[in-house]
Structures are given as structure tokens and as C-alpha cells.
Amino acid sequence: MAITVTNQVSTRDRLLRAREAASKLAMLSTSEKNALLLAIAHAIERRAESILEANREDIETAGLEGAMRDRLLLTPTRIKEMAQGVRDVAALPDPIGETLAEWTRPNGLRIRKVRVPLGVVGIIYESRPNVTVDTAVLALKTGNAIVLRGGKEATCSNRELVNILCAVPGIPEGAIELLDSSTRDSVHELIKARGLVDVIIPRGGAGLIAFVTENASVPVIETGAGNCHIFVDESADFEMADRIVINAKTQRPSVCNAAEKLLVHEKIAAEYVPRIVKKLIDAGVEVRGDDRSRRLANNAHIAPASEQDWGEEYLRLCMAVRIVVNVQDAIAHINRYSTRHSDSIVTRSEANAHLFLRGVDSAAVYWNASTRFTDGAEFGFGAEMGISTQKLHCRGPFALAELTSSKYEIVGTGQVR
Amino acid sequence: MAITVTNQVSTRDRLLRAREAASKLAMLSTSEKNALLLAIAHAIERRAESILEANREDIETAGLEGAMRDRLLLTPTRIKEMAQGVRDVAALPDPIGETLAEWTRPNGLRIRKVRVPLGVVGIIYESRPNVTVDTAVLALKTGNAIVLRGGKEATCSNRELVNILCAVPGIPEGAIELLDSSTRDSVHELIKARGLVDVIIPRGGAGLIAFVTENASVPVIETGAGNCHIFVDESADFEMADRIVINAKTQRPSVCNAAEKLLVHEKIAAEYVPRIVKKLIDAGVEVRGDDRSRRLANNAHIAPASEQDWGEEYLRLCMAVRIVVNVQDAIAHINRYSTRHSDSIVTRSEANAHLFLRGVDSAAVYWNASTRFTDGAEFGFGAEMGISTQKLHCRGPFALAELTSSKYEIVGTGQVR
Numbered sequence: 001m002a003i004t005v006t007n008q009v010s011t012r013d014r015l016l017r018a019r020e021a022a023s024k025l026a027m028l029s030t031s032e033k034n035a036l037l038l039a040i041a042h043a044i045e046r047r048a049e050s051i052l053e054a055n056r057e058d059i060e061t062a063g064l065e066g067a068m069r070d071r072l073l074l075t076p077t078r079i080k081e082m083a084q085g086v087r088d089v090a091a092l093p094d095p096i097g098e099t100l101a102e103w104t105r106p107n108g109l110r111i112r113k114v115r116v117p118l119g120v121v122g123i124i125y126e127s128r129p130n131v132t133v134d135t136a137v138l139a140l141k142t143g144n145a146i147v148l149r150g151g152k153e154a155t156c157s158n159r160e161l162v163n164i165l166c167a168v169p170g171i172p173e174g175a176i177e178l179l180d181s182s183t184r185d186s187v188h189e190l191i192k193a194r195g196l197v198d199v200i201i202p203r204g205g206a207g208l209i210a211f212v213t214e215n216a217s218v219p220v221i222e223t224g225a226g227n228c229h230i231f232v233d234e235s236a237d238f239e240m241a242d243r244i245v246i247n248a249k250t251q252r253p254s255v256c257n258a259a260e261k262l263l264v265h266e267k268i269a270a271e272y273v274p275r276i277v278k279k280l281i282d283a284g285v286e287v288r289g290d291d292r293s294r295r296l297a298n299n300a301h302i303a304p305a306s307e308q309d310w311g312e313e314y315l316r317l318c319m320a321v322r323i324v325v326n327v328q329d330a331i332a333h334i335n336r337y338s339t340r341h342s343d344s345i346v347t348r349s350e351a352n353a354h355l356f357l358r359g360v361d362s363a364a365v366y367w368n369a370s371t372r373f374t375d376g377a378e379f380g381f382g383a384e385m386g387i388s389t390q391k392l393h394c395r396g397p398f399a400l401a402e403l404t405s406s407k408y409e410i411v412g413t414g415q416v417r
Numbered sequence: 418m419a420i421t422v423t424n425q426v427s428t429r430d431r432l433l434r435a436r437e438a439a440s441k442l443a444m445l446s447t448s449e450k451n452a453l454l455l456a457i458a459h460a461i462e463r464r465a466e467s468i469l470e471a472n473r474e475d476i477e478t479a480g481l482e483g484a485m486r487d488r489l490l491l492t493p494t495r496i497k498e499m500a501q502g503v504r505d506v507a508a509l510p511d512p513i514g515e516t517l518a519e520w521t522r523p524n525g526l527r528i529r530k531v532r533v534p535l536g537v538v539g540i541i542y543e544s545r546p547n548v549t550v551d552t553a554v555l556a557l558k559t560g561n562a563i564v565l566r567g568g569k570e571a572t573c574s575n576r577e578l579v580n581i582l583c584a585v586p587g588i589p590e591g592a593i594e595l596l597d598s599s600t601r602d603s604v605h606e607l608i609k610a611r612g613l614v615d616v617i618i619p620r621g622g623a624g625l626i627a628f629v630t631e632n633a634s635v636p637v638i639e640t641g642a643g644n645c646h647i648f649v650d651e652s653a654d655f656e657m658a659d660r661i662v663i664n665a666k667t668q669r670p671s672v673c674n675a676a677e678k679l680l681v682h683e684k685i686a687a688e689y690v691p692r693i694v695k696k697l698i699d700a701g702v703e704v705r706g707d708d709r710s711r712r713l714a715n716n717a718h719i720a721p722a723s724e725q726d727w728g729e730e731y732l733r734l735c736m737a738v739r740i741v742v743n744v745q746d747a748i749a750h751i752n753r754y755s756t757r758h759s760d761s762i763v764t765r766s767e768a769n770a771h772l773f774l775r776g777v778d779s780a781a782v783y784w785n786a787s788t789r790f791t792d793g794a795e796f797g798f799g800a801e802m803g804i805s806t807q808k809l810h811c812r813g814p815f816a817l818a819e820l821t822s823s824k825y826e827i828v829g830t831g832q833v834r
Contacts, residue, residue: 244831
């Protein structure tokens with residue numbers, strides 16, 4: 001019963017189908033949507049072999065190695081996790097229909113603000129085929145149609161997954177549309193389709209995100225880039241600081257919530273900089289620094305950090321160290337160079353912690369914890385669509401509620417102005 | 418003590434100043450902000466004469482007539498109202514600092530989602546000089562810097578008003594920046610200033626809004642266009658329907674929440690169409706219609722409505738009438754042609770009303786009331802920044818809360834992953 005997804009359907013037609021589907025999806029009840037999700041989970045498990053086969057084709061064609069290959073690779077365990085992820089989303093509360101506010105005006109008009117789907121959600125992403133299923137399912141749960149534009153390297157995996165999802169009985173035609181990944185034309189058309197698409201969420205590298213935000217006329221939720229900082233204040237517990245710095249830098253250096261910069265209060269720098277630099281180097285981290293930190297760590301090999309370093313997201317085992325004069329200086333540095341993702345202060349001073357929490361203009365600001373916690377699952381959301389680094393619509397990790405809009409339903413008895 | 422606003426400062430420098438100011442404004446307490454607002458109200462009243470003088474210059478230069486002249490005109494009464502508007506905003510609750518959610522994770526991390534300013538808000542608008550003060554004050558109340566790009570015709574009035582506001586002691590330099598209105602260059606630079614400006618709100622005609630949404634790389638809140646519908650269902654109370662149709666069409670035809678289209682259930686069309694067409698014509702409305710409604714109103718002069726009519730926002734005393742077969746047909750017509758602003762059903766049927774309220778995909782959907790109520794003041798918000806017709810960030814009339822974003826403050830005791 002699989003519906004074959006071919007590239008013969010134009011992008012425009014796919015978007016029109018998605019728009020049509022959105023009206024139908026918006027009217028589904030919570031139990032109807034959850035039943036579809038459970039059927040999807042079942043279909044994924046039942047079709048595991050064909051998914052693995054399609055993925056093998058991608059792996060062979062792409063010829064990637066190491067982390068890149070791993071991102072693309074599907075395994076029986078990963079497919080099981082994918083299906084379990086779908087069941088987890090089915091178990092989450094449905095935000096649609098929720099009354100957000102309700103009041104009656106002196107003229108008797110009853111106004112209710114109610115949560116509704118966004119409509120058509122466009123996702124542009126790279127590599128990991130599980131994003132295909134994760135995002136399609138979040139969209140479905142919130143009554144949205146989704147238009148997917150995955151990476152070229154995952155073409156076969158994505159096509160097979162979308163075929164399986166679309167073949168589930170009851171999924172409206174157009175609810176999940178996969179665009180041609182062989183050319184950039186589909187990206188262009190998608191991001192310009194104002195009126196047909198309600199939001200674009202780019203998930204991927206800095207280049208992709210910059211391209212989308214610069215060129216889209218559809219509203220965008222910018223995600224992901226993370227030049228994250230740890231500031232070790234003068235009253236910091238050094239052992240806690242060590243633990244947080246090493247964890248935030250090394251536990252998974254390729255992700256956006258990994259720390260890239262270390263700021264140290266000048267009063268403790270003579271003691272703390274040599275100590276942490278040694279630990280970082282022992283952990284395999286390439287360390288760079290400003291002049292003062294390089295002098296302090298004179299026995300270790302620290303390359304000079306350039307102006308470009310302070311704004312860069314390394315996404316690898318590299319960290320730049322800078323001495324700051326106080327918490328205000330740390331805040332100013334972060335607000336100047338950070339990508340407003342996640343930044344942390346390690347301090348025993350409640351006053352400095354509060355200055356930092358309030359003053360740092362980032363999506364997630366930490367006191368005495370690793371920046372690695374900026375994540376939907378770690379926040380307890382049960383799912384994640386992405387991490388917004390813009391201020392409009394949503395900020396930080398976002399999931400179901402942020403795939404919704406609202407409308408006003410107003411009930412009168414003939415009122416006029 | 419007036420600071421002279423000259424055009425010698427480049428747009429880029431103004432945006433940088435606004436960015437700087439935003440950090441300071443974000444740290445102001447509610448009482449500090451309210452004190453600034455009250456001082457602004459006082460300054461506006463004290464400087465009424467110079468405002469009127471600047472406005473006379475604009476009026477003479479523009480050489481406008483009728484409604485256009487009236488939009489530009491300031492009078493002593495309007496200046497008093499302007500100052501009172503500022504005091505009203507001062508009296509509203511400050512959304513900044515509000516805890517939106519708060520929870521503790523199993524690992525002990527305490528997560529708090531807190532309301533923060535957006536940062537730098539850009540407004541592009543036309544004609545009415547009171548928008549200058551209204552929006553600047555809403556921005557200030559929410560700790561945002563504002564960059565204003567007004568219409569050329571209001572240059573002197575806007576400059577004088579901004580001079581007065583900026584001269585109020587305690588207003589940070591850059592908190593209110595007025596861009597050059599003599600060329601479109603400033604608009605281009607403003608809407609491309611991603612990283613410096615957090616949101617652009619265009620307020621004005623369809624041309625302006627289309628230009629901004631098509632070309633901005635800064636996130637936009639689209640406002641205003643309103644092709645609004647009234648659907649008179651088969652069970653409608655005709656007297657109520659008359660009242661609502663005439664009010665929605667004629668009370669103020671030039672505004673976005675005025676009705677432009679009338680849909681009539683076919684079962685009552687033979688009786689209701691001739692009746693309402695006569696009333697509309699008596700009220701000075703030009704009526705257009707589909708073939709069926711033209712035949713039904715055969716004694717009245719109804720021009721044929723073209724396909725273009727169904728999508729058009731007339732903004733004048735003109736209305737197109739169409740017969741529909743039922744409530745589903747009405748919903749389908751509206752979702753196809755409306756600008757998703759405001760639409761109303763007149764019916765005695767609760768079932769049809771609920772179908773309509775849920776099925777019509779517009780910012781405000783009414784049952785037995787005029788579409789003219791879609792307005793910040795009529796909703797009881799005490800202020801209005803605009804009416805969003807997009808789904809991202811906010812939808813419908815919006816004011817203080819929608820000039821904010823959020824951030825996560827996370828407090829730990831050394832947690833790592």
C-alpha cells in the first residue's frame with residue numbers, strides 16, 4: 001500500500017497539497033492523532049528491514065567516515081529508538097484546543113484565546129534520518145502539515161521513511177511532503193512560499209541557517225549556533241568549575257550546547273588558569289588564549305586567540321581562554337561575542353550569579369551547571385524540535401507548544417461599535 | 418535641553434546606538450520605566466505648541482485633503498489624548514521579569530522561564546504622528562529600544578516628537594532612534610540589520626507590508642491587511658444581521674477590521690439579499706455580487722464581482738455579496754480568500770457557530786458580533802502595537818506582552834552530563 005514518493009510532483013504542488021492537508025489535520029481530535037502516531041511507530045518497526053536497506057544505499061553512496069558516517073547511519077537499535085520516540089510523543093499532552101485566556105468585556109463580548117496549529121511547517125535539515133520521523137511526528141501531534149527538505153546524503157533513507165509514514169491509513173494526503181534533495185531549487189521555493197508555508201525551521205550548520213534567514217520570506221525560527229561560555233568567577237569552587245568546564249567542553253564537542261570559551265576572573269587567574277589549562281590539555285583539548293592567560297599558563301602550549309576566535313563556534317576539542325576583570329566584564333564580553341545560546345557562571349556569590357543571569361542576553365543562562373543541559377529532553381519536554389536562538393516566537397529548546405499559534409474566538413449577542 | 422535629531426548620523430550608527438541602549442533599558446526597574454513615561458507625558462503637554470508648529474509645516478508641505486490630511490493632522494485635543502495615552506501605558510502592568518514557568522528536574526536543576534525584552538524593535542509606518550509616541554512608549558515600558566521609520570509626510574512632526582521624548586532626563590541615548598524618512602535606503606538597511614534589530618513591525622498599506630515581508634532578513638510581525646467576511650447563516654436573526662453587516666461595513670470603512678464581503682446562506686438568500694442590498698445602498702455602499710445575488714436583487718444596481726473582488730481589501734464603502742450553500746461552503750470560501758484577519762458568522766445555530774469558530778483560520782473569528790471589535794482597546798488591552806495577521810509569535814491585536822521574549826535561567830549545584 002506504500003504511496004511512492006517521486007520527484008515528478010513539483011515543489012509547488014507539494015506545498016499546495018500540504019496546505020490542503022493542514023485544514024484537515026487541524027480538525028483531528030487528540031485521540032485520532034494519537035492513533036495515527038501509534039500506527040506510525042508500528043509501521044516503522046514492521047518495515048525496519050526496508051529502512052535499513054535504504055540507509056545502506058545512502059551510506060554506500062555518501063562514502064563518509066567517522067562522526068559524519070555515524071550521523072547518517074541507521075541500525076536496528078536506532079530504528080527501535082525512533083519508534084519508541086514516536087510512542088513517547090503520542091503520550092504527551094496535546095496542546096491544540098487549550099484555552100490560553102478567556103474574559104468577558106463590559107459590552108458582553110466573550111473573548112477566548114485558543115491554541116491552534118501553525119498550519120504548514122517547513123524543515124530544512126542535514127544528515128540524520130531520525131529528524132525526518134521526529135519532526136513529522138511532532139507536526140502531526142500538533143495538527144500541522146510538514147514539508148521536509150532533507151540532506152542529499154540521506155535521500156534514500158528519508159524517502160523510505162516518508163513512504164512508510166504516508167502509507168499509514170488515515171494520514172491525509174499532503175500531511176507529510178518530502179522535497180527533492182538533489183538541487184537547491186526546492187529550498188529556494190520552500191523559503192519563498194509565503195502564504196503556503198507558515199514557518200521554516202532550518203536545522204543544520206551555520207551556512208544553512210545563514211542562507212535561510214537571509215533569503216526566506218516565510219517566517220523563520222533560527223536554531224542552533226552555539227558559541228557558549230563558562231565564566232569562572234573569583235569565588236568559584238575550583239573543583240566544581242573543573243567539572244563543569246571539562247564536561248561542557250569535552251562530553252560531546254560537536255553539538256551546539258558545548259562550551260567554546262572560558263572566561264576567568266583576574267583575581268583567581270594566576271591559580272586557576274594553569275590548573276584548568278593542564279586539565280583541558282590532558283583531556284585532548286587544543287587551548288588558545290589571550291595574552292594574559294598565555295603568560296599565566298607559561299608551561300603549557302597555548303596558541304594566541306585572535307579576534308575571530310572570540311566569535312567562533314569550534315564544534316571540536318578546542319577552547320579559548322580569556323581573563324576578565326569582573327562579572328560585568330564577563331557579561332559584556334559574552335553579550336558582544338556569544339550567539340545567545342547558552343552561557344554559565346560558576347560562582348559562590350549569589351549577587352554575581354543574579355547579575356549574570358539577568359545580564360547575559362542568551363536563551364539559557366546557567367549558574368553552577370554545564371551548558372550541555374540546553375536540550376528538550378534535559379529540560380523534560382519529552383521531545384525537541386530544535387533550539388531557538390532568536391527572540392521571536394520562542395527561545396531555547398522548543399517542542400510541541402511552539403508548533404502552535406493562537407486565535408481569538410469571540411461570542412456576542414449582536415454587538416456592534 | 419533638546420537633543421537635535423539630525424540626518425548626519427548614519428542608519429548603521431543609529432542601530433548600533435539602539436543596540437547599546439537596549440542593554441541599559443533591559444535593566445531598568447518598573448518604577449524607573451514608569452517615571453520616564455510620566456515625564457514623557459508631561460513633556461508632550463508642555464511642548465504642545467512646538468509640536469503643533471512642526472505639524473503645520475508637514476500639513477502645508479504635504480498638501481493633502483480629506484481623510485489623508487486628517488490622518489496627518491495634530492490638534493491640541495489630539496496632543497492631550499497622546500499624553501493621556503502615555504499615562505495609560507504607565508498604569509499598565511509591566512510584563513518584564515514575569516515567571517512564565519518554573520520547575521525542578523530530577524537532577525536538581527531549577528529551571529525558570531522568565532519574560533525579557535525583545536531588544537531592539539523596528540517600526541516602519543505611515544502618516545499618523547501619534548504612532549511615533551504610542552509605539553515608543555510601548556517599547557520603553559517593555560525595556561526595548563525602538564527604531565522608528567515614519568512617513569515622509571510626517572517628517573517634521575515625528576522629528577519634533579522624538580526630540581521631545583529623547584530630551585526627557587533619564588532616557589538612555591539610543592533608546593528612541595528616528596531614521597531618515599526622505600529615502601528608502603533607511604528602510605532597506607533597517608530590515609536587513611539582522612543581529613542589531615530583533616523584530617520589524619510594518620504598519621501601513623499592503624504595499625509597504627509586502628515589501629517588508631518579502632525583503633526583510635530581520636524577523637517580521639506582519640500586520641493589518643483585512644479582507645473580512647460576514648456570513649449570514651440560514652437561522653440568522655435578520656435584524657441582528659442587518660445591524661452587524663451595516664456596522665462592520667460602514668462605521669469606519671477605511672480600517673482593516675471593516676467587513677468587505679458578505680456571504681449569505683442560499684436558503685435565506687431570496688429574502689435576505691434584496692433586504693440587505695437595499696440597506697447597504699441606502700447607507701452609500703457600492704454593492705457588487707455573484708450572479709445569483711445579482712439576480713435576487715434585480716431591482717437594485719449590483720455590479721458583477723470578479724475573481725479579484727473576492728480577495729480584495731476595499732477599504733472604502735464597497736461590499737461584494739456571494740451566495741453559499743452552507744456553513745462549510747462559507748468556511749471554505751473564507752479560508753481561500755480572506756487575509757486571515759477577522760470574520761464573523763450570524764446564526765442561531767450553536768453547531769454551525771462552533772464549526773465556523775473552529776474552521777475559519779483567522780486571527781479573530783466572531784459569532785453574532787461585528788468584525789470591528791478586533792482592536793487592542795476593544796479587547797481591553799489598554800494599548801495596541803498592531804494587529805498580527807501571521808501565526809508566528811503573536812496573532813491578532815497585540816501590545817505589551819508581545820513586545821517581549823523569554824529566557825531560561827537555570828540554577829544548579831555543579832551538575833554535569
